[in-house]
Amino acid sequence: MRIVVLTGGIGGARFLVGVRAHARRIGAEVTAVVNVGDDVRMHGLQICPDLDSVMYTLGGAADPERGWGRVGETWVVKEELAKYGAEPSWFGLGDKDTATHLVRTTMLTAGYPLSQVTAALCERWQPGVTMLPATDDRLETHVVADIEGERKAIHFQEWWVRYRGAVPTHRFVFVGAETAKPAPGVVEAIAAADVVLLAPSNPVVSVAPILAVPELKEAVANGPAPVIGVSPIINGSPVRGMADRCLGTLGVEVSAAGVGALYGARSGGGVLDGWLVDTTDDKTDIPGVRVKAAPLWMKNEDLTAAMVASALDLAGV
Amino acid sequence: MRIVVLTGGIGGARFLVGVRAHARRIGAEVTAVVNVGDDVRMHGLQICPDLDSVMYTLGGAADPERGWGRVGETWVVKEELAKYGAEPSWFGLGDKDTATHLVRTTMLTAGYPLSQVTAALCERWQPGVTMLPATDDRLETHVVADIEGERKAIHFQEWWVRYRGAVPTHRFVFVGAETAKPAPGVVEAIAAADVVLLAPSNPVVSVAPILAVPELKEAVANGPAPVIGVSPIINGSPVRGMADRCLGTLGVEVSAAGVGALYGARSGGGVLDGWLVDTTDDKTDIPGVRVKAAPLWMKNEDLTAAMVASALDLAGV
Numbered sequence: 172m173r174i175v176v177l178t179g180g181i182g183g184a185r186f187l188v189g190v191r192a193h194a195r196r197i198g199a200e201v202t203a204v205v206n207v208g209d210d211v212r213m214h215g216l217q218i219c220p221d222l223d224s225v226m227y228t229l230g231g232a233a234d235p236e237r238g239w240g241r242v243g244e245t246w247v248v249k250e251e252l253a254k255y256g257a258e259p260s261w262f263g264l265g266d267k268d269t270a271t272h273l274v275r276t277t278m279l280t281a282g283y284p285l286s287q288v289t290a291a292l293c294e295r296w297q298p299g300v301t302m303l304p305a306t307d308d309r310l311e312t313h314v315v316a317d318i319e320g321e322r323k324a325i326h327f328q329e330w331w332v333r334y335r336g337a338v339p340t341h342r343f344v345f346v347g348a349e350t351a352k353p354a355p356g357v358v359e360a361i362a363a364a365d366v367v368l369l370a371p372s373n374p375v376v377s378v379a380p381i382l383a384v385p386e387l388k389e390a391v392a393n394g395p396a397p398v399i400g401v402s403p404i405i406n407g408s409p410v411r412g413m414a415d416r417c418l419g420t421l422g423v424e425v426s427a428a429g430v431g432a433l434y435g436a437r438s439g440g441g442v443l444d445g446w447l448v449d450t451t452d453d454k455t456d457i458p459g460v461r462v463k464a465a466p467l468w469m470k471n472e473d474l475t476a477a478m479v480a481s482a483l484d485l486a487g488v
Numbered sequence: 489m490r491i492v493v494l495t496g497g498i499g500g501a502r503f504l505v506g507v508r509a510h511a512r513r514i515g516a517e518v519t520a521v522v523n524v525g526d527d528v529r530m531h532g533l534q535i536c537p538d539l540d541s542v543m544y545t546l547g548g549a550a551d552p553e554r555g556w557g558r559v560g561e562t563w564v565v566k567e568e569l570a571k572y573g574a575e576p577s578w579f580g581l582g583d584k585d586t587a588t589h590l591v592r593t594t595m596l597t598a599g600y601p602l603s604q605v606t607a608a609l610c611e612r613w614q615p616g617v618t619m620l621p622a623t624d625d626r627l628e629t630h631v632v633a634d635i636e637g638e639r640k641a642i643h644f645q646e647w648w649v650r651y652r653g654a655v656p657t658h659r660f661v662f663v664g665a666e667t668a669k670p671a672p673g674v675v676e677a678i679a680a681a682d683v684v685l686l687a688p689s690n691p692v693v694s695v696a697p698i699l700a701v702p703e704l705k706e707a708v709a710n711g712p713a714p715v716i717g718v719s720p721i722i723n724g725s726p727v728r729g730m731a732d733r734c735l736g737t738l739g740v741e742v743s744a745a746g747v748g749a750l751y752g753a754r755s756g757g758g759v760l761d762g763w764l765v766d767t768t769d770d771k772t773d774i775p776g777v778r779v780k781a782a783p784l785w786m787k788n789e790d791l792t793a794a795m796v797a798s799a800l801d802l803a804g805v
Contacts, residue, residue: 215532215594245564251587255612257594266583270568277532277574295572 172199172488175364175396177305179206179377180224181238182403182411182469183370187229189475190368191299193483196476201300202360204387206372207285208312208345208380211328213262214252216272217279220328221377222289222304223271230296238411241267261333286354303360305381308351312380315341327376336416343376343420348383353390361390366486368479369400369442371410371467374430375417382442392442397486399445400434401478402427405467406451427452436460445485447478461485489516489805492681492713494622496523496694497541498555499720499728499786500687504546506792507685508616510800513793518617519677521704523689524602525629525662525697528645530579531569533589534596537645538694539606539621540588547613555728558584578650603671620677622698625668629697632658644693653733660693660737665700674704681713683803685796686759688720688727688784691747692734699759709759714803716762717751718795719744722784723768744769753777762802764795778802 176183176190187203194201209220220239227233227241234242244265253260264272271292278288284307293302312327317339324344330336361367372378382388391398404427409415415425423429427448435441436459445461453464465481466474493500493507504520511518526537537556544550544558551559561582570577581589588609595605601624610619629644634656641661647653678684689695699705708715721744726732732742740746744765752758753776762778770781782798785791 214590215597216590245562245583247562247583248565248587248590251584252590255587255591255609257587257591266562266564266586267568269583269586270565270572270574273531273533273565273569274572274574280532292572 172197172365173202173360173363174199174366174368175202175204175360176368176370177204177378177381177391178221178225178370179372180209180221183221183372183377184225184228184233185469186370186372186401186475186478187225187300188472189469189477189479191229192472192476193479202356202364203300203302204305204357204360204381205302206377206381207304207306207310208376209327210311211326213259213264214257215276216264216269217276218272219275219285219304222302223268225302226289226293226296226298229298229300232296239263240265244268259329259333262328263332284354286356301356301360303357304354305357305387306351306384307354308347310345310347310351310380310384312376313344313346315344331413336413340416340420343379343417345380345383348380349385351384353384353387357387358390361387361394361396364394364396366483366488367391367394367396367398368482369398369434371401371403371469373409373412373414373417374403374433375414375421388442392437392440397444397488398437398442399447399482399486400431400443401482402430402446402448402452402467404430404452405449410467410469427455428457431455431457431460431462445482447482447485489514489682490519490677490680491516491683491685491800492519492521492677493685493687494521494695494698494708495538495542495687496689497526497538500538500689500694501542501545501550502786503687503689503718503792503795504542504617505789506786506796508546509789509793510796519673519681520617520619521622521674521677521698522619523694523698524621524623524627525693526644527628528643530576530581531574532593533581533586534593535589536592536602536621539619540585542619543606543610543613543615546615546617549613556580557582561585576646576650579645580649601671603673618673618677620674621671622674622704623668623701624671626664627668627697627701628663629693630661630663632661634658648730653730657733657737660696660734662697662700665697666702668701670701670704670707675707678704678707678711678713681711683800683805684708684711684713684715685799686715686717686751688718688786690726690729690731690734691720691750692731692738705759709754714761714805715754715759716764716799716803717748717760718799719747719763719765719769719784721747721769722766727784727786744772745774748772748774748777748779762799764799764802
């Protein structure tokens with residue numbers, strides 16, 4: 172069996188741990204198509220937060236308490252940059268992380284596409300799944316927001332990390348998405364998949380930027396594999412992160428039903444065949460979509476693997 | 489009074505501490521024209537060992553025991569790069585240093601010339617002297633040497649750090665020197681100087697690459713200020729570093745006389761008016777050059793400042 176997962180960073184990485192565990196049991200291959208909208212160049216370093224979260228988590232090197240970055244991280248480079256007055260100073264640039272970014276940036280500068288760079292980094296981390304960036308092209312999520320009374324378009328990282336999303340926010344723009352091509356292997360993986368899963372990542376700024384790549388969306392929406400989304404909202408609250416702020420900006424209800432309707436039924440121009448919600452949300456109804464309830468708290472690998480089994484069951488595979 | 493010092497890194501930095509101390513006493517201004525031949529790009533970072541040694545030393549942040557880099561340095565980035573298998577792994581890239589290189593590389597990438605980048609970095613370090621790179625253009629010292637039986641041209645850093653200069657060595661090449669222009673302010677500083685000092689740096693790979701910039705050599709050799717060299721050889725041995733290996737490659741005797749003759753008298757196409765040697769080398773004779781002996785061990789700031797006073801005395805200023 173071939174499983175493709177469209178995913179963001181932290182929550183998606185945790186979900187992928189369960190996907191990998193279940194896939195090992197049933198002998199399935201997993202391809203993770205990872206959001207690059209969060210990617211940003213800072214201090215000359217190309218930083219890919221979601222790719223790194225997935226890579227570190229699956230590689231057993233993520234910090235489980237902080238939720239992002241490396242376990243045992245140190246912060247000398249960041250402190251020194253601040254002493255030079257180098258901006259941005261609000262970004263959490265760890266020393267171990269810096270080495271990852273140096274290797275990545277050096278390879279990108281030498282002309283390697285991000286997908287090949289990611290494969291090279293994964294030689295160290297052995298994530299046990301094939302990790303593909305959604306695109307090798309520039310695709311950045313920018314946020315139109317009011318900053319100190321002035322309407323500005325800022326990078327998603329600035330909105331998220333610097334302002335914690337707590338500024339009047341008008342919309343999200345996926346810069347470059349219209350002309351971006353799916354990274355090599357992405358469309359092929361989706362076409363060959365037995366099931367496509369949408370991780371319980373932020374629908375607005377993690378999954379949407381992936382689906383904003385036209386050929387990628389086309390491959391998912393018109394592909395042969397059933398598409399099963401896993402709700403990132405449990406009983407009216409996001410499992411983690413700031414999905415509520417993002418959904419609020421779009422005027423979407425912060426509920427399993429709201430997010431399910433945002434993704435939409437495949438038959439109605441959306442992408443979903445099935446929508447897996449938490450047992451607390453078992454009344455959810457999305458027209459044209461098979462809805463199933465299962466416990467969705469990813470408390471450990473086994474519970475997460477059971478979620479994945481439920482999703483595959485919903486897909487009928 | 490205006491003092492210009494042509495200098496390399498570690499030894500030159502120590503000399504400059506004495507120059508600065510003496511200059512403060514007599515109310516003089518100091519401009520250091522610093523070698524860039526050691527500069528190298530590694531892991532995407534533009535590294536300027538001599539500029540950094542001078543900046544850190546005069547800024548009070550150099551490691552006095554190791555002789556290079558920052559006091560209290562840590563090595564997380566270097567260890568992580570090695571775990572990725574990223575080459576070169578033999579270069580001592582500290583975490584604090586990495587921040588300096590990130591700031592520099594970001595500014596260079598944004599289009600600022602090295603001289604302006606250096607000035608920006610010095611806003612933090614307040615070295616108390618004007619620091620100018622010899623040139624803003626690419627000028628790299630390469631070394632033609634036999635590596636595992638094969639004749640190769642390798643970067644000076646590889647020859648020095650990786651091989652400790654202990655390979656059969658044929659010559660040094662200052663790549664880019666012929667077309668390099670002096671950095672803004674260098675020729676002006678030399679023209680306005682009351683005295684030009686050659687620090688007791690390595691004559692072959694620290695001072696020679698500076699003088700390999702044609703207009704800079706011209707400004708020194710034909711300028712109004714007396715030029716006083718300070719011998720880096722005391723009683724037949726280099727004060728520090730590997731000047732002996734470098735001189736041997738050129739067939740130059742490792743002695744105060746040998747180095748003095750290498751620089752040569754201004755009247756004979758060289759640059760020297762005066763040559764300050766150690767008291768153990770008081771028999772040194774360089775045709776056309778005034779030779780004076782003084783204690784040249786730079787054991788502390790006061791002794792080094794006394795050396796500088798002797799050099800100015802020799803210059804007659």
